[in-house]
Each structure stands twice: as C-alpha cells, then as structure tokens.
Amino acid sequence: MKKTEAKSKKNTYDPKAITLKWQSIWEKDGVYQPDLSSAKKPFFNLMMFPYPSAEGLHIGGIYTFTGVDAYGRFKRMQGYDVFEPMGLDGFGIHSENHAIKTHTHPIEHAERTEKNFYRQLRETGNAYAWENKLETYDPGYYRWTQWLFIELFKAGLAYKKESPVNFCPSCKTVLADEQVIDGACERCSSEVEKRNLEQWFFKITSYADRLLGNVKDLNWTDKVKLAQKNWIGKKTGINISYKITDTQESLTVFTTRPDTNFGATFIALAPEHPFVTQLLDGKITTSSEKRKEIENYLKDVQNKSSIERMSAGRAKSGVFTGFYAENSLTNYQMPIWISDFVLLDFGTGALVGVPAHDKRDFEFATKFGLEIKRVVVGKDGDTSPITSIEQVQEEAGNMINSGFLDGVDIHKATEKIMDHMEEKGYGERVSSYHLRDWLISRQRYWGPPIPMIYCESCAEEKKSWFTENRHFGDSVRSVEYSGIDSGQARMTNEEYWISAGWYPVPDEQLPVVLPHIEDYKPMGTGKAPLANYPDFYEVKCPHCGKPATRETDVSDTFLDSAWYFLRYLATDLKNIPFPMAKEATEKFPAAANEEKEAASERTSWLPVTMYIGGAEHSVLHLLYARFTTMVLHDLGYLSFEEPFSKFYAHGLIIKDGAKMSKSKGNVINPDEYIAKYGVDTVRLYLRFLGPFSQGGDFRDSGIEGMHRFVKRVWFLLESPASNTELSPEAKRIMHQTIKGITEDMEALRFNTAIAKLMTWYNSLAKQPSITKEESQNYLKLIAPFAPHLAEELWEKSGGKGSIHVSPWPVYHPTFIIEHTVTIAVQINGKLRATFAVPSDKAQDKALIEKTAREDVNVIKFLEGKEIRKVIVIPGKVVNVVI
RNA sequence: GCCGGGGUGGUGGAAUGGCAGACACGAAGGUCUCAAAAACCUUUGGAGAUUACACUCCGUGGGGGUUCGACUCCCCCUCCCGGCACCA
Numbered sequence: 002m003k004k005t006e007a008k009s010k011k012n013t014y015d016p017k018a019i020t021l022k023w024q025s026i027w028e029k030d031g032v033y034q035p036d037l038s039s040a041k042k043p044f045f046n047l048m049m050f051p052y053p054s055a056e057g058l059h060i061g062g063i064y065t066f067t068g069v070d071a072y073g074r075f076k077r078m079q080g081y082d083v084f085e086p087m088g089l090d091g092f093g094i095h096s097e098n099h100a101i102k103t104h105t106h107p108i109e110h111a112e113r114t115e116k117n118f119y120r121q122l123r124e125t126g127n128a129y130a131w132e133n134k135l136e137t138y139d140p141g142y143y144r145w146t147q148w149l150f151i152e153l154f155k156a157g158l159a160y161k162k163e164s165p166v167n168f169c170p171s172c173k174t175v176l177a178d179e180q181v182i183d184g185a186c187e188r189c190s191s192e193v194e195k196r197n198l199e200q201w202f203f204k205i206t207s208y209a210d211r212l213l214g215n216v217k218d219l220n221w222t223d224k225v226k227l228a229q230k231n232w233i234g235k236k237t238g239i240n241i242s243y244k245i246t247d248t249q250e251s252l253t254v255f256t257t258r259p260d261t262n263f264g265a266t267f268i269a270l271a272p273e274h275p276f277v278t279q280l281l282d283g284k285i286t287t288s289s290e291k292r293k294e295i296e297n298y299l300k301d302v303q304n305k306s307s308i309e310r311m312s313a314g315r316a317k318s319g320v321f322t323g324f325y326a327e328n329s330l331t332n333y334q335m336p337i338w339i340s341d342f343v344l345l346d347f348g349t350g351a352l353v354g355v356p357a358h359d360k361r362d363f364e365f366a367t368k369f370g371l372e373i374k375r376v377v378v379g380k381d382g383d384t385s386p387i388t389s390i391e392q393v394q395e396e397a398g399n400m401i402n403s404g405f406l407d408g409v410d411i412h413k414a415t416e417k418i419m420d421h422m423e424e425k426g427y428g429e430r431v432s433s434y435h436l437r438d439w440l441i442s443r444q445r446y447w448g449p450p451i452p453m454i455y456c457e458s459c460a461e462e463k464k465s466w467f468t469e470n471r472h473f474g475d476s477v478r479s480v481e482y483s484g485i486d487s488g489q490a491r492m493t494n495e496e497y498w499i500s501a502g503w504y505p506v507p508d509e510q511l512p513v514v515l516p517h518i519e520d521y522k523p524m525g526t527g528k529a530p531l532a533n534y535p536d537f538y539e540v541k542c543p544h545c546g547k548p549a550t551r552e553t554d555v556s557d558t559f560l561d562s563a564w565y566f567l568r569y570l571a572t573d574l575k576n577i578p579f580p581m582a583k584e585a586t587e588k589f590p591a592a593a594n595e596e597k598e599a600a601s602e603r604t605s606w607l608p609v610t611m612y613i614g615g616a617e618h619s620v621l622h623l624l625y626a627r628f629t630t631m632v633l634h635d636l637g638y639l640s641f642e643e644p645f646s647k648f649y650a651h652g653l654i655i656k657d658g659a660k661m662s663k664s665k666g667n668v669i670n671p672d673e674y675i676a677k678y679g680v681d682t683v684r685l686y687l688r689f690l691g692p693f694s695q696g697g698d699f700r701d702s703g704i705e706g707m708h709r710f711v712k713r714v715w716f717l718l719e720s721p722a723s724n725t726e727l728s729p730e731a732k733r734i735m736h737q738t739i740k741g742i743t744e745d746m747e748a749l750r751f752n753t754a755i756a757k758l759m760t761w762y763n764s765l766a767k768q769p770s771i772t773k774e775e776s777q778n779y780l781k782l783i784a785p786f787a788p789h790l791a792e793e794l795w796e797k798s799g800g801k802g803s804i805h806v807s808p809w810p811v812y813h814p815t816f817i818i819e820h821t822v823t824i825a826v827q828i829n830g831k832l833r834a835t836f837a838v839p840s841d842k843a844q845d846k847a848l849i850e851k852t853a854r855e856d857v858n859v860i861k862f863l864e865g866k867e868i869r870k871v872i873v874i875p876g877k878v879v880n881v882v883i
Numbered sequence: 884g885c886c887g888g889g890g891u892g893g894u895g896g897a898a899u900g901g902c903a904g905a906c907a908c909g910a911a912g913g914u915c916u917c918a919a920a921a922a923c924c925u926u927u928g929g930a931g932a933u934u935a936c937a938c939u940c941c942g943u944g945g946g947g948g949u950u951c952g953a954c955u956c957c958c959c960c961u962c963c964c965g966g967c968a969c970c971a
Contacts, residue, residue: 224887231886256971342969352971361969435970689907691896703908753897756906
C-alpha cells in the first residue's frame, strides 16, 4: 500500500513544486541576467511597462507579458544575449485617481501596488532581468526625467504659454483629451469646459517633418506606420495673402485647393485669430456697434460647451467683421467673417471659402447668404448653379469659369495656380500639420515636478536663462545649442519673450523631489496642489538670488515613458542617465570613471531590438518616444534617431466584449488560475487562445483541455527515452515540426506553434517508444511556453545546464524538397491530385511521372492509367493530363 | 464623414493561390466502474448515396472578375469592430 502511494506520488505532475524550485534556481544562477557590458549578440526584448493598478495585474497583462517572454526565451535559445527588463509606470493621473478613490495617499498607494505587481510578475515565470527594474516615481528615475525636461528647455524646445484646456468643474481638474468622452468627463459625466491656462509645451511640431520622413524606413507594421503618418498629418498647400480693402492690413490663409480660388467668395477667421484680437483692441478701427456684435459672438462661442457644440453638429455660426478682402484673381470683394468652425491651430487660423466645392463652406454660405460660384465641372457634366449640398463637387473634375485654368483637370490646375500665385508674389507653397505641440504640464500632484524656476525680478528686466547663457541677434533669436540645427530650435519672438524670467533648476539641485503633502487632490483653480505649499515653491532665483517661485505643475506621464527604455540599461548608474558614447559621458562631471566606462560599454544594446506593446499606443507613446530619442540624438547623447528597431503590436484581451475594468466588474484575476493549474498551463492556454496580434475575448472554457495536454506531455516525457533509432517517418515529422515552429516563433504566431506541438504529441503518443532526441527536442520547443515543466523534464532526461540557454533545435532540410513546383493532375479537366517536384527538375517529364507514381496522394488516381501528356506552363504550374 | 482591421462549423481558431475546417473546446457514443469523476478510444461542416467512410453534391457575408485552380488576388455591395472627427 505504502509503496504504491509513494510511486504514484513520484509520478504526479506537481506544477507548484517545480515552479518554485526553478524560479529560485534561475534567480540564484542569474540565468536571465545578462552581463550588460560584454554582450556578444545583444537582443533587447522589451515590452511596454505597465502602470500598476491597485487591482493587480489582470489576465490581460499576463497575456501580454508571457507572450513577449515566450519570444524572448526563443531568442535566448537561438543564442542571443537577451535583455528583458521590467518596471512600473507608476506616476500619472490613472494611479492618482485611484488613490483618491480609495482614500490612500499616492505614495502609499504606490508602495502597496508595487509589491503586489512584482509578486504577480514573478509568478509568471518570465525571464526578467530583475536587477534592472525601475519605477517612474523613484527619485533616482525622475531626476533624469527632470534633466530631460531641462535639456529640451535649453534647446529651445520647451515653452510656456496660455492655452485652452479641458476642465471638469465637478472633479475640479484639468483633463487630457482622451479623458473627455463626447464632451463629458470620463469619470463623472459632467460637461467639460474649456479654460485658458498657462501650460508648458514641447515643440514636437518642429520635428514633424523628420518624424514623418523616418516612418517609411521603420521595420514596423504598415498599420502602425500609417497611424503615425496620419497623426502627423502633413498636408501640402499654399499660403495666400489677401489685401484687406481700405486698410493697410492683409490676411494669410492656408488652402490645399487653390485651384478653386476663382470661386472663392468669403474669408473666415478663427475666433482667436490675431486680426480679431486687433479689432477688439481697437488697433484696427471699426464702429463700436460692430465691435459689440463681434464681442457678443465671441462670448457665445466661449460659453458654448463642447456638448452644445457637438449637438449642434455641423450647424454653422458666425459674425461678419465689416471688412472685405480682395480676391486677386477676380477682384471679388470677399467678406471677412469670424466663425468657430475655423481652427486657430491649423494652417494660419483663417480660411478662404469656396462654397461651391467644399461642403462646410457651402453650409456656411447658404446660412449667411453668401455667393456660390461654380468653378469645377464633374463627370456628370452638370454646369448649373450649385443649390444643394449633393451638388458640391469636391473630389474630381475640370475647371470652368476660372480664366486661364478653364478646361484643366483640378490636379493640374492646383499646380498651375500655385506657380501663378508664387510668381505674382502673394502665394507661398507651405505644409501644414495635424500634429500639435506636446502639452507637457499637468496641474496635478502625482508626477515629476517640472524643474523650472520663475523669477519676477528677472522677468521685469526681460532676463531669462537664454539671455544669460546665449547670444542673441536683434531680430531672429535662434538658440545655438550643441547638435541641434538652428532651424529646428528657432524660437519665435513670442516664445522668446515668454521665456523671460525662467531658469532651469541647477543640475546639482536635482532631483526636485515630490514632497509628501497631505492635500494632494486637484484644486480646480487651474493650479497644481503643490502651489499650496510655500515650503516647496519658495526658492531663490538661480541667476539674481532674489526670491523666486518654483514651477508647481508636474509633467505628463507620457514623458516618463518616453525614455524609460534607455534607463533600463543604466539603473545601477547614479550619475549618468543611459548608455552613451564615451565623449558624451563627459557632459556628466559628477559621474565616476567607472560609470562613464559602463555607460559607453552598453551602447550596443540600443536601439531596442524588439518592442512589443498595445496597439492603443501606436500613436502617442511611440511618437513621443521617437521625438525624445531624436532630440537626444541631436543633442549628441545618442548615436541613433529611432528608438525601436522593430515594433510589434499585440492584441488586447477583453472580457464580454469590453475592456477589463473594476467598474465593469469583468476583471479576471489570474492568481486563481495559476494556483489551480500552475503557471505553465496558464501560459500555454493564453498563447493558444488565438493570434497574439489579435487578442480576444477571455474565456476559460478550454483551460481544462490545456491542463490535460500539459499532464500528458509530462507523463509521456517523464519516462526514460528509448535508445532505438528514429524511423524515417518519425524523423520527417520531427523536422517538419521544428521547421514549422521555428517559423511560427519568429513571426510570433504562438497559437499555431502550440497546435504543431499538439499534433506532434499525438503522433509521439502512438509510437511504441520515444527516442532521447525526440524527447529533448520536444522539451526545447515547448520551453518558451512552459519553462518550468521543460526545465524539470530536461533535468530528468539528463540535459546539460538550463534548457533555456540550450541551443534551439536545428531543422535539417534534407527530408523535404524545399523548392518545388506543384504538379496538378487532371482527369477530364478536373483536378484530382497535386504533388510536388523540385523546381530544377520541373521540365523532367520522366521524373514527374515517377514522382506521381510514388506519391501517395496521386497514386490512387493514376493506378492503371497512363500519363498521356505533361504540360509545362512556364512560371506557373505543370499539368499532367491523363 | 474619413482612415484602418475583419466576416470560415455549436465555439476559439488553422490554411507560401493547390485535398477548406489543422489544433483545441464543446457535444454524442463507447471502454473501465456497483456508480460517478478522472483517464482512454471512436464520431463530429451540411445534404445525399452504397454491400463498401475506396462515393457524390453543396459549403469560407453577398455579387462579379483574374486563374488550370480563389478563404487567399482585383472590383462592387453589405454587416461588424477599432481609431480620428468642422484639419480648409
């Protein structure tokens, strides 16, 4: 009795025991901790780091991280030195909101969630280099986030100006665009207002062209590249200047359709347009009545909430200024209107209206009784006056009523008229972008304080860091800074004056530590909570020593994550932010020689070899990381412009058709599954769910089946292997499997890789015995998915060292004809069978006949029949007619 | 409205232009058992046919096209999902 019990116990598959056993051995032996200074084949396998939510890592996170890990393990077995770090993106509005909701201080909240998160991440059995973990809220980390901010400021790429932001009056906080859903607050559903507040911006727009230009060379999926392109949204067109009748002023409008300019009948300005401001200031004279009218309209616009704006749909509103601009082509006096459908920050904030060939212009013109002049005739040949919106010809056609353009196709006409306008001197070809400058400041608590100091006294004297450190000419104030080409870092006069009084916090005073304050909740005054703490903001001006104020806003979380991948490689270096060439390290005088040495030895890991993350980040995060990298390159810190050699977007796991969230009550906690089945089963199951790029709806209906599979593998391979020779058929199956799985792994097609493992299992299970070669190859192929199981059985089968650093099995192509031409066998014109012959033998009719007669698929159709004719169609297929 | 992605059994999903439905879940039947669970075996797209699963027909949202051959490539339509949205 006792004997059998002991025996069955020995045979039991006990995932918990082997998981604990191997995880501690791996960590002790540093199996996954590469020597960063001496990598021969560096492979930086990076997943987007998570923000640690209090609910812990849900199944979607496990799905992603174990998927990325399977790829990393595969690469490690292929002989690469794989670096797979992990960290937490703990700063930011998400974590702060959660802290508020649970009445916890963000600092304590972070401490608690960090623990839980790292515990869960360890339980996944992922091959993390734990020594290099980082957290964005660690002062040792954000010291460098602040340094980065200062570098951008000094390069003339950071500026502060007043800007309208989303404001929720109920939550008393500024909201990011993505927190505004249909004009209402994401959390409390109250209407969001626009408020003008002073904000810090990064001048990402001056990099728009390069960010766009590099896209085509990125080894990313087309989908993500397209998203980047669309977001940057470059449009080429022309700026046209119109003289304002009876004044000395002129107006510049941007248009992509100058071809229709003979049909231009009005001008519309954004409410915030400088001409409007000048009208109100009285710099341009107009009747007091008119001024009142305009003021009223502007008030209306401002009071209109975004909800009202949206419910009004495309309904147009506007007010006539009383001024006209002369259309140089037709001498037509175009009335100048103000309307809120014109956006200040696109083009020049002013547009020229062609109601006949733009639907929005048509709506505006019909509402206010403006003239509609047809200048394009479409395919239908209709030349009648345009009276309904369906007639508005936007896309294609030929010019009419347009003087020298008559009869010309609109695309040719566009070029022709641009030439004309440039020649006459009132037009200039330009590009306009959808991309806006990056709003970096947040009037919140939970982020890195922006490391800037404002000195009132210096501001009055028009002094700033720039006046004290750089020489400026009289008219154009360009910032000359190491590496940055002056065209990109050129400041406008406006930006220059705005910078008056501002100084970066001196390097030796970094980090500006985020103090532990009691009242950290957003205030709703447009100021950050730190503004209530004089201890924090009262400082001396770094320049003149008089009392000055520290900036109390914190920076956007996207800044934390825009450079973290660099820091992973230098978490042990206190005085240098990331790996860089030896010369660049000289810019860090505080760094010891060993640190400089280490930083320069680690550059071979960059840029990131493989970056895997959610598709939802395929626009903003990636763009910000690209921008930051490009700036660091221009400043001489990095040798490359693009941070991620390869980017792969994984799918998202949802539950019941919705994103998992606690409020929806559909969060799946992976802990219980791991406890019940062991992490290897969970890892395999998640991979098998579907394509990694697709994600999907989580269901656990098949997890039992996967557990059965794992147990079967365990019992099959646990018993000693036989010493018999591999049969040719078994050998063929093995090599086919190795080939298929290797290709699948390379393409991150994990679900089909596992299917192949199952198919191979089915055939192994039918064999009378399994050889050592089969057994060990099987374990290697399954190791990326079930690392603990594979390691345990590898040890049992006498494998050397850890399976995870053993070479990936090699596929021997001798068994399969690699390059083939497919032969189709037809009987009475109907396809009966296909088979393959080597392509170099495709003309050999005798071989084709022989192959056909030996091929199991063909033989039944050919038996007793004679091949009458072999038709060879060059470059296509070969037909065998019977 | 614009830009992406997609539509294959009861379900998740496989198929360099070459035997559609791999692999798995579920289901049905069976073996073992007093019984159940577990495990194992068989069947499983639909319709039909035969002594014969050694057969035939239909079938990848709908319609056309290219091809010896189309889930796959091209055009039109339709429905679903995601992103952006008055961008001149």
